[in-house]
Amino acid sequence: MMRLIPLCVFALGFVLLNAADQQLVNTQEITTPFVKPADALKGISLPDEFRVQLSAAEPDVQQPIAMAWDSRGRLWVAECYTYAESRVNFDLRLKDRILIFEDTDNDGVFDRRKVFWDQASQLTSIVIGFGGVWAACAPNILFIPDRNGDDVPDDMPEVVLDGFDNDTVRHNIVNGLKWGPDGWLYGRHGILASSEVGVPGASREKRTRINCSIFRYHPVTKEFDVVCRGTTNSWGHDWDSNGQLFFINSVIGHLWHAVPGARYRRMYGNHFDKFLYELIPQTADHFHWDQGNEHWADLKKKGMTLTTDAAGGGHAHCGMMIYGADNWPEEYRGRVFTLNLHGRRINQDTLYRQGAGYAASHVDDFMLTRDLWFRGIDLTYGPDGGVFVLDWSDIGECHESDGIHRTSGRIFKITHGKTKALKKDLSKLSSLDLARLQTHANEWHVRMARRLLQERAVAGDDLGQVREHLFELCSESATIAHRLRAMWALHITGGLDEGWLLEQSNDESEHIRVWAIKLLTDGGQVSVEVLSRFVEMAGSDMAGLVQLNLASTLRLLPLAKRWALATPLVSHKRYSADPVLPLMIWYGINPAIGEDRARAVEFLAKCQIPKIRQFIARRLAGSPVETKGKD
Numbered sequence: 001m002m003r004l005i006p007l008c009v010f011a012l013g014f015v016l017l018n019a020a021d022q023q024l025v026n027t028q029e030i031t032t033p034f035v036k037p038a039d040a041l042k043g044i045s046l047p048d049e050f051r052v053q054l055s056a057a058e059p060d061v062q063q064p065i066a067m068a069w070d071s072r073g074r075l076w077v078a079e080c081y082t083y084a085e086s087r088v089n090f091d092l093r094l095k096d097r098i099l100i101f102e103d104t105d106n107d108g109v110f111d112r113r114k115v116f117w118d119q120a121s122q123l124t125s126i127v128i129g130f131g132g133v134w135a136a137c138a139p140n141i142l143f144i145p146d147r148n149g150d151d152v153p154d155d156m157p158e159v160v161l162d163g164f165d166n167d168t169v170r171h172n173i174v175n176g177l178k179w180g181p182d183g184w185l186y187g188r189h190g191i192l193a194s195s196e197v198g199v200p201g202a203s204r205e206k207r208t209r210i211n212c213s214i215f216r217y218h219p220v221t222k223e224f225d226v227v228c229r230g231t232t233n234s235w236g237h238d239w240d241s242n243g244q245l246f247f248i249n250s251v252i253g254h255l256w257h258a259v260p261g262a263r264y265r266r267m268y269g270n271h272f273d274k275f276l277y278e279l280i281p282q283t284a285d286h287f288h289w290d291q292g293n294e295h296w297a298d299l300k301k302k303g304m305t306l307t308t309d310a311a312g313g314g315h316a317h318c319g320m321m322i323y324g325a326d327n328w329p330e331e332y333r334g335r336v337f338t339l340n341l342h343g344r345r346i347n348q349d350t351l352y353r354q355g356a357g358y359a360a361s362h363v364d365d366f367m368l369t370r371d372l373w374f375r376g377i378d379l380t381y382g383p384d385g386g387v388f389v390l391d392w393s394d395i396g397e398c399h400e401s402d403g404i405h406r407t408s409g410r411i412f413k414i415t416h417g418k419t420k421a422l423k424k425d426l427s428k429l430s431s432l433d434l435a436r437l438q439t440h441a442n443e444w445h446v447r448m449a450r451r452l453l454q455e456r457a458v459a460g461d462d463l464g465q466v467r468e469h470l471f472e473l474c475s476e477s478a479t480i481a482h483r484l485r486a487m488w489a490l491h492i493t494g495g496l497d498e499g500w501l502l503e504q505s506n507d508e509s510e511h512i513r514v515w516a517i518k519l520l521t522d523g524g525q526v527s528v529e530v531l532s533r534f535v536e537m538a539g540s541d542m543a544g545l546v547q548l549n550l551a552s553t554l555r556l557l558p559l560a561k562r563w564a565l566a567t568p569l570v571s572h573k574r575y576s577a578d579p580v581l582p583l584m585i586w587y588g589i590n591p592a593i594g595e596d597r598a599r600a601v602e603f604l605a606k607c608q609i610p611k612i613r614q615f616i617a618r619r620l621a622g623s624p625v626e627t628k629g630k631d
Contacts, residue, residue, distance in 0.1 A: 022094055024062070027085055027403035032395045035371045037410055040391075043370035049416060050328075052367075053108040055388065056101060056411040060113055064390040064409045066125045066175070066378055068133075071448055073383040073422035075101045076116070076133070077390070077411070078126045085404050089167065096123035098133065098144075100151060101411070106384065106421035108413050114151050117144055122166055124175040127185065130219055130455055136187060138166035138173050139195075141217070159200045161217060161224065163207055165193040171400075172212075172233045179447065181243045181484075182522060183454050183492030184216040184225070188247070190233040191267055197224060212266065214247060214258050220458055225524065230264025230271065230279060231256060236320030236338060236378070240351065241443075241481040242511045243488065244358070244545075246283070248320040248338045251296050253282025255336060255349055257358045259548055259580065260518075261555040263587055275590055277615050280583050284360040288312025288340060288347055299342050300397040312365060313343015319378035319390070322351075324443030327385025328416045337366060339376030339389070342397070344369050346376065346389075355578035356544030373408070383444050384419035388412070431456055435466045438473060438485040450489050457493035467495040480509050487512070491519050502533055510543040517549045526556050531565065539568035548581055554588025562592045563599055570607040582611045593619045 035043070037057035044052045065080040077099045082090040097118035101110040116133065125136040131147040135157070141164070142157040164174040172190020180186045189195060191212035198207035199222060208215075214227040214237065227245070237247035237258070245258040252267050263271050265279040289296065290307040296315040299308065308314060319339045323332050336349040346367040349360040367389075375392035382388060393408035394400070426434065426448050437449035457463055467490060474486040487504070490496050496519065504516035517537075520530050538550050551569055554562050566589040575581040593600045593616055604616045 022081075024081060024094070024406040026405045026407055028394060028396055028405040029403060030395075030405075032372045034408070035373050040369070040371040040374065040410060041412070044412070045368045046414065047366065051415050053413045053415075054410065055103070055108060055413045056110045056113075058393070058408045058410070060110075061099065061101075061411055062407055062409040063392065063404075064377065064411065065123070065392070066177075067380060067388065067390060068127045068177075069380070069382065069444065069448065070100075070128045071427040071452060072102075072425045075110070075382070075388060075411075076126055076128060077101060078120075078123050078135070079409070080123050081406055082121055082123070083400060083404060084171075085400055090122045092121050096120035096137075098123070098126055098135070106419065108386070108415065108419075110411070116146075116151055117153055122173060124173055125177040125187070127177040127179060129179060129185075129451055130458070134160070134177055134185060136164075136174050136177055138164045140164065141174070141177070141187070160222075161197055162200050163195050163197040164189070165195045167193075169193045175235060176237060178237065179451055180216065180245070181239055181447075181450070181488040182518070183220075183488075184218050186214065186216045186227070186237065186245075188234045188237065189213050189215060191231070192233075199224075211272070214245070221523075223524070227260050228258050228262040228264065230262070230266050232267040235318045238320055238322040238336075240322050240334060241324060241484075243484055243515060246320070246322065246336065246351070246358075248317045249282070250316045253284060254288055254315075254317045254338065254347075255282060255284040255360050257283040257580075259357070259584060260552045261587060262552075262580070262584060273590075275594065275619055276587065277618065278583060278586075278611075280580050283358050284349060284362075286311070286360075286362045287315075288317070288343070288362075289315045304342065309343070312347045312362060313340040313345050316341035317347070319376060321379050321381065321387070323381060323387070325381040325385035325387075326441040327381075327419055328387070335363065336360060337379060337387075339379060340365075341375060344371065344374045344376070346379070353544070356548045356575045356581040357578070367414070381442075381444060383422040383442065383448075384415075385442050385444075386413050386415040386419055389414065427452055431461060431463055431466045432469060435469045435473075435489065438470070438489055439477075439479075439482050446485055450485070450492065453489055454492040463493055463495070466493065470495065480511055483509070484511060484515060487515055487519070491522070498527065498530065502529065505533055505537060510545055513537075513541065513543065514545045514549050517546070517553065521553050521556055524556055526553060531557070531561065535564050535568060538565055539571065542572070542574055544575065544578075544581070547575060548584060551581060551584035551588055554585070559592040559595050562589055563603060566592075567603060567606055570603075570609050570612055573608045576609045576611070582609050585609070586612050586615050590615070590619065 041054045063079045064077050066078040068076045080096050081094045084090045098116040100114040102112040122138045127134045132145040135142045140159045141161040143160050144157045145154040169192040172192040176188035194211045196207040213229045216225050231249040232251050234247045234249045317338045321337045340347050345365045348363040348366040375394050377392045378390040389412045391410040394405045396402045434449040437445045470486040470490045474483050477483050501516045501520050607613050
């Protein structure tokens with residue numbers, strides 16, 4: 001059994017770690033008494049009938065920064081000892097490591113622990129898949145092979161992507177690796193520097209320049225794609241049951257709906273394109289701090305006001321989960337949960353449709369703690385539906401400008417009633433059984449099974465029966481979520497073709513039609529047949545998300561072909577006051593306006609959306625806005 005015993009705490013302390021053979025220095029001044037793990041547990045409050053447990057604590061886990069699951073239901077945790085102090089870069093004299101935790105008797109407490117790898121630097125994120133571990137270690141994303149599954153790296157890590165800035169940034173570093181429903185590996189990038197990302201050895205012309213953004217990388221085709229740009233420093237994202245992506249942020253708004261091709265408001269001035277004119281606001285209809293009467297930086301200077309406390313605890317958010325499991329009561333399913341760093345709590349939002357897209361409302365904070373050392377950094381639900389929370393455990397503010405306490409860290413587990421243990425390693429199931437898991441009540445099983453099916457498809461396994469089952473599920477299920485899951489599983493296993501997807505674009509469900517659009521353009525190309533169908537949909541399908549995703553595809557078309565799709569999108573006023581759709585259309589058609597003035601004038605005459613008419617006139621007059629910052 002692991003020992004959950006607190007370390008002796010000093011203003012400057014040393015602990016020897018055998019795994020990495022390094023000494024860890026605590027540079028955080030201890031101005032607040034250190035709280036023992038058991039006492040920290042007692043200080044947590046939750047809604048009635050919920051239970052919180054201490055699954056692990058120092059010295060077994062320290063500086064936990066991210067976590068991921070394997071098919072056996074084991075929790076992999078990234079420890080980041082190199083995190084930067086004050087205004088300096090990461091401390092590369094130290095090494096980060098990856099741990100494996102297991103709860104063999106399903107009592108909520110980890111009783112097995114392994115060190116998988118202890119030679120990482122600037123480690124911020126991990127995910128399991130395709131016979132190894134993917135790790136964000138700026139300036140690289142690494143793949144650490146373990147194809148025989150013995151929890152020992154087979155070889156030196158392989159650099160999958162490089163070019164992420166690691167010289168001028170600290171807390172805005174690349175992070176957030178997570179598998180999407182489309183089979184791509186998603187990640188996040190902060191605002192403080194720009195990176196030129198590509199496969200190792202790629203020339204500058206073949207690299208993608210990114211600043212604050214959500215990006216994705218395909219593990220098979222090795223394509224790199226920027227999903228959306230803007231905000232500040234997102235440190236959490238997740239998908240809802242319809243496959244819509246949302247992400248968390250700080251300072252300028254906390255919750256955003258990630259529409260491919262979107263340009264969101266930024267912390268520092270306008271976007272790099274001087275002709276964008278306006279950027280998309282946050283999705284949430286509220287702030288978690290007294291945004292109207294207090295500057296965001298006042299929190300760390302003056303402390304939390306009663307108004308900010310009532311609003312949600314502060315501007316800094318870290319980690320995000322849309323609950324999709326079956327242990328918590330049904331009312332929590334589909335809600336957004338994020339850790340509020342300064343507020344020492346878990347905020348809770350509900351998503352709802354508004355206009356073409358979404359908005360989100362505040363619900364009472366889900367968890368509060370009296371532990372002044374609590375620094376929640378990530379949360380996720382597991383195979384039994386219980387939710388695990390990583391606690392960085394420090395008393396500094398979010399930038400760690402006042403030092404770091406490297407020898408503390410906790411993992412908590414929150415459950416409601418009894419839990420069901422994972423009976424079998426999912427990788428041992430037949431492919432048909434994995435396909436049947438697409439109707440499981442816990443998204444953990446669905447997502448894990450889908451990834452395993454993708455791996456088997458890449459390995460060349462015969463998935464004929466699997467595809468028959470998935471096509472049947474997609475056509476006969478009365479549940480939209482189940483049909484979407486089948487659709488995604490078919491896509492990532494190579495079971496779909498353009499003709500079938502075009503048929504789905506006529507489906508009664510808006511969400512099925514939306515994903516037909518997404519998957520028809522997943523490779524970044526739009527065929528003649530697909531463009532023709534999109535033009536037809538733009539003029540006849542008034543569902544908000546359909547219009548939004550059609551606007552999103554404009555960016556994929558040659559400039560001369562954008563007019564045909566953009567024209568029906570602007571030929572009605574249904575969403576003219578929407579905060580997102582007019583801007584998405586503008587971002588897509590804007591480059592073509594500057595390229596062909598004659599077509600632009602014709603387009604202006606047909607446009608029924610006042611904001612876009614105004615922007616066209618400004619663009620034709622050559623009137624940019626003053627931009628701030630640099631690309």
